[in-house]
Amino acid sequence: MEQHYHREIKDIYRKVGKLGGLVEIGVGKALRCLKDGDPQLGDEVRDGDRNIDLLEVDIEEDCLKVLALYQPVARDLRAIVTLLKVTTILERMGDLAENIVNKASLVPTSYLSESRMDIPRMGELALKMVHTSLTSLLKGDGQLAREVLSLEKEMDELHKYHHKVVAEDIEGQNIRFSRAELGLLSISRYLERIGDQSVHVAEDVIYLDEAKIIRHNKEI
Amino acid sequence: MDVNHDLEKASQEERPQSEEGPAIEVEGLNLYYGANQALKDISLKIPHRQVTAFIGPSGCGKSTFLRCFNRMNDLLDIVRMDGIIRLDGMNVFDEACDVIELRRRVGMVFQKSNPFPMSIYENVVYGLRIAGVRDKAILDEAVERSLKGAALWTEVKERLKDSALGLSGGQMQRLCIARAIAVNPDVILMDEPCSALDPIATAKVEELILELKNQYTVVIVTHNMQQAGRVADLTAFMYLGELIEYDRTEVIFTRPSQRHTEDYVTGRFG
Numbered sequence: 001m002e003q004h005y006h007r008e009i010k011d012i013y014r015k016v017g018k019l020g021g022l023v024e025i026g027v028g029k030a031l032r033c034l035k036d037g038d039p040q041l042g043d044e045v046r047d048g049d050r051n052i053d054l055l056e057v058d059i060e061e062d063c064l065k066v067l068a069l070y071q072p073v074a075r076d077l078r079a080i081v082t083l084l085k086v087t088t089i090l091e092r093m094g095d096l097a098e099n100i101v102n103k104a105s106l107v108p109t110s111y112l113s114e115s116r117m118d119i120p121r122m123g124e125l126a127l128k129m130v131h132t133s134l135t136s137l138l139k140g141d142g143q144l145a146r147e148v149l150s151l152e153k154e155m156d157e158l159h160k161y162h163h164k165v166v167a168e169d170i171e172g173q174n175i176r177f178s179r180a181e182l183g184l185l186s187i188s189r190y191l192e193r194i195g196d197q198s199v200h201v202a203e204d205v206i207y208l209d210e211a212k213i214i215r216h217n218k219e220i
Numbered sequence: 221m222d223v224n225h226d227l228e229k230a231s232q233e234e235r236p237q238s239e240e241g242p243a244i245e246v247e248g249l250n251l252y253y254g255a256n257q258a259l260k261d262i263s264l265k266i267p268h269r270q271v272t273a274f275i276g277p278s279g280c281g282k283s284t285f286l287r288c289f290n291r292m293n294d295l296l297d298i299v300r301m302d303g304i305i306r307l308d309g310m311n312v313f314d315e316a317c318d319v320i321e322l323r324r325r326v327g328m329v330f331q332k333s334n335p336f337p338m339s340i341y342e343n344v345v346y347g348l349r350i351a352g353v354r355d356k357a358i359l360d361e362a363v364e365r366s367l368k369g370a371a372l373w374t375e376v377k378e379r380l381k382d383s384a385l386g387l388s389g390g391q392m393q394r395l396c397i398a399r400a401i402a403v404n405p406d407v408i409l410m411d412e413p414c415s416a417l418d419p420i421a422t423a424k425v426e427e428l429i430l431e432l433k434n435q436y437t438v439v440i441v442t443h444n445m446q447q448a449g450r451v452a453d454l455t456a457f458m459y460l461g462e463l464i465e466y467d468r469t470e471v472i473f474t475r476p477s478q479r480h481t482e483d484y485v486t487g488r489f490g
Contacts, residue, residue, distance in 0.1 A: 003487045071446055073473040076486045211475030 005070040009079055012062045013138065016083050016090075019055045020134035022048055023090045026097035027130055027194060031123040033101045034187065037109040042101035052094035059087045075208075079140075082208040086137060089197050089204075093130065096190045096197070103190075106183030117162045117184050122191040125155050129198035137201060142209030148202035155195035162188040241309065243268040243407060243437040244289060249303035251284060251293065251461075258284050260461045262303070266454075271429060271438045273452035273469070275445060277489060281461040282441045286409050288312075289439065290326035291319055308406070324351070327400030331412040333392035335384035335399075340367075340376050343384045343395055347403040362402050369435075370398035371428045390421025397428060401436070408432060410440040414447065426451050445485055449473050457481045 026048045033041035063084040066072060072080055112119060129148050136145035166185050169178070203215050242265035251259035258281045266272045274282035284293065291312060293299045305312045312322055324347065335343050344366050345359045353359060363380065367373040372394045376387070384395055393413060400408055410429070414422040429451045432438055442448050448455050449469060456466040457480070465472065465481040476482045483489050 006488070073445065073449070073485045074476055074482050077474060 005066055005072065006076070008062070008066055008070075009072075009076060012059060012066070012080075012083050015055065015059050015062065016087060017134075017138050019052060019059065019087060019090050020130075020137070022052050022055070023093045023097070024127070024130050024134065026052070026094050027100075027127060030097040030100035030104070031127070034104040034107060034119070034123075035109065035112060037104070039105075042104065045097050045101045049094045049098045052091055056087050056091040060084065063087070078208045078211060082137070082204045085204050086201050089200050093194055093197050096194050099190045100187050103183045103186045107180045107187070111180045111184075115181065115184055116165045117181075117188060118158055119184055119187060119191070122155065122158050122188060122195075125151055125158075126191045126194045126198075129155070129195050133198040133201035133205065136205045137208075140205070140209050142206040145202035145205035145209070148198050152195060152199050155192055159188050159192040242266055242306075243308065244439070245304075245306040245309075246288075247304040247306075249285075249288065249305065250301065251281075251288065252300045253296075254298045258461050259288075259301075262463045264456060264463060264466050266437065266439060268437050269433055269435070270453040271433050271440060271451050272454045272456065273448035274439070274441045274456050274458060275443075275448050275484070276458035276464075277484065278443075280458040282456075282458050283411050285458065286411055286439060286441050289407065289409055290323045290328060292328070294319065324403045325405050326407045326409060327403065327405040328409045328411070329393070329396050329400055329413050331415050333389065333396050333416070335387070335392050335395050337383070337385060339381045340384050340387070340395060341380040344398050344402050346399060351403065366398040366402040367395075369401050369432070370394045371424060371431070372398055388421070390417050390424055393417060393421070393425055394428060397425075397432075401432070405436065407437045407439065410438065412441055412443060415443065422447070445473070457484060459484070 026045050029041045029045050029048070032038070033045065063080050066080055070076075129151050132144060132151075133148045136142070136148065162185055166181055169181060200215075203213075206212060206214055244266040246265075247263050249259055249262040250257065262285065274285060276282050287293050288301065288305055289307070289312070293301065301313070307322070307325065310317065336346060338346075341363055344363045345353075348359060348362055353362075364373060364377075367376060372391060375391060376382075376395075384392065387395060393416075397408070397413075413429075414425050417425065426447065429438055429440065433453075440448075440452065452469045454466065455469040455472040457464045457472065457476075457478070459480055465476055465478045467477070471477075472481060473485060476485065
């Protein structure tokens with residue numbers, strides 16, 4: 001027997017799905033902006049972020065309404081708490097996509113392939129982590145969410161390697177592309193953060209599905 | 221899940237030596253109304269000085285189960301029972317068990333408050349008078365102690381000789397609680413004690429329940445799941461005469477292990 005507030009929770013899921021879609025598109029456009037040097041894409045990411053901010057507030061109000069009016073428990077409570085937290089995380093991801101396009105202007109398109117940094121691979125990983133974490137959320141699938149956790153290590157190692165690349169260039173006084181190099185290092189950091197935020201979404205999905213808080217103990 | 225182990229561990233930390241073991245222990249309890257089986261092979265342990273709530277849809281057997289603890293079902297001819305209920309280790313179904321004494325030790329508060337048509341004072345001392353207490357000083361002391369225990373003293377101390385029927389619904393229910401605790405019971409059973417009360421009176425009774433558990437073991441039947449969440453340390457979910465799940469209340473309301481429990485507490489039942 002479905003009650004009125006179950007329909008309200010479904011509506012919130014729909015809005016979070018839409019928010020996730022905007023974030024995924026934003027990250028994708030930010031990476032294309034970097035690759036193609038198209039400033040139009042940068043503007044679209046910034047416009048998209050404004051929509052993300054508005055939708056975040058709208059979803060938060062819906063979640064607070066369900067908490068205040070219906071006092072959900074068990075899976076419904078876990079769903080509302082998860083949606084509330086994930087919404088904040090997605091908004092941060094939108095900000096990170098905007099950060100990427102802001103730094104993209106420092107990086108000539110040709111430099112992306114010349115640099116020893118593997119930003120395209122990080123971009124692929126980030127998109128996969130965002131997409132998988134969102135799919136796991138909408139399906140309420142903790143098993144799928146665990147796949148996101150397994151991608152985190154490669155992302156972290158790439159970012160550490162990029163630090164090493166910059167350190168070596170500074171030590172070798174290879175300053176020809178220093179602005180582009182520093183721009184890429186910042187982008188590497190933003191992509192690594194997008195990966196981290198996807199992991200946080202995945203951890204919340206595991207809580208939703210399995211009622212386990214694994215944030216500080218991934219062995220659970 | 222070994223909830224009984226958790227209960228024993230938790231209660232051993234706080235209670236005096238004389239309260240070792242559960243307050244109430246039920247083993248393989250079956251109850252029949254004629255040919256209909258209302259309770260099916262129920263076993264559970266209720267710890268001392270905690271609030272235990274029974275929840276479940278209408279007709280699931282929770283009130284019937286509650287009434288077993290002080291043998292209120294004995295009053296119905298068609299009821300047949302087997303199994304064991306131990307109150308501090310004593311089987312309440314033993315022939316040696318004195319039912320009058322059992323009902324003194326296991327007091328009861330009902331859904332609809334039922335003060336007797338007499339003064340507030342006489343309502344409180346009713347059980348003591350039946351037990352033969354005549355000493356006015358003892359009765360006076362019991363009235364003050366019980367009304368204070370039921371958080372009613374300040375509201376009625378100037379009108380103890382007034383009829384109890386002039387009290388508000390919430391005050392009447394607290395008077396019934398005072399009457400129950402006047403005879404110094406070990407356990408207080410409450411069958412939907414707030415279902416006829418407004419939110420303010422309900423809040424007062426709920427506060428009272430939390431106070432009472434410092435001295436008494438409280439078992440409450442409630443249809444209000446938020447109420448179970450607010451007052452109960454442990455919650456048992458019953459369905460069609462079976463005990464489906466029994467665990468700490470926060471577990472029942474955040475991560476129940478049984479699908480039936482999840483469906484019931486989230487309102488997806490039926």
